[in-house]
Amino acid sequence: MQEGIKGIAFDLDGTLYPNYRLNVRLIPFIFKEWRLLSAFGKARNIIREEQKKNMPCRDCFYEHQAEIVAEILKVPAGPLKNKIDSLIYKGWEPLFKKIKLHKYVIETLEELKKAGYKLGLLSDFPPEVKLEYLNISGFWDAVLCSEHSGALKPHPLSFSEMADAMNLQAENIMYVGNSHPYDIAGAAGAGMKTAWIKNRLVSGKKKEPKPDFSFHNYRHLYDFMLK
Numbered sequence: 001m002q003e004g005i006k007g008i009a010f011d012l013d014g015t016l017y018p019n020y021r022l023n024v025r026l027i028p029f030i031f032k033e034w035r036l037l038s039a040f041g042k043a044r045n046i047i048r049e050e051q052k053k054n055m056p057c058r059d060c061f062y063e064h065q066a067e068i069v070a071e072i073l074k075v076p077a078g079p080l081k082n083k084i085d086s087l088i089y090k091g092w093e094p095l096f097k098k099i100k101l102h103k104y105v106i107e108t109l110e111e112l113k114k115a116g117y118k119l120g121l122l123s124d125f126p127p128e129v130k131l132e133y134l135n136i137s138g139f140w141d142a143v144l145c146s147e148h149s150g151a152l153k154p155h156p157l158s159f160s161e162m163a164d165a166m167n168l169q170a171e172n173i174m175y176v177g178n179s180h181p182y183d184i185a186g187a188a189g190a191g192m193k194t195a196w197i198k199n200r201l202v203s204g205k206k207k208e209p210k211p212d213f214s215f216h217n218y219r220h221l222y223d224f225m226l227k
Contacts, residue, residue: 154186
């Protein structure tokens, strides 16, 4: 086992399964709701920029997100919040019934658990229903959504709350993710060790922190954590 590491926390989307497997199933939605999806993405980028200057609002995240999307689309915010919840949050969840995980994810989680590691999951989107559909809901000591803290990755707040939920110090956690700017930078900024699954061909920007470990295949992560 890796010295000093007592727990391993994972991102979900793009980390435990390849992003393309969801994106292919989203094609009909993208054609129909491309304006909403574009505005939603822009709103989350705006929120990330706001978080650099202001304290995140735990109780008003979804209202604030809807207000920004509504401003971009020039529509009322109230009904739009319900539309986002229906079409994106709840609407995408059934797609996970047919999405396959990366190879060896389940075997890796099983062996890490047997070895005594605590396992956590931190996603920018609500993960509980997705985990049920992916048949991996029973592995976790802690499951969190960064939106519920009011702070999207890479803000350190949700990573700190992940450490608290796992009852571990941040330096005793290895965080596994697919995004340099969100997962690796965020976890490293909170004091965690990091492992990057290389789902894309380009490497991280030079100014971004380098992960402590990089891998293409979950067997490599398994070997690294249990050696």
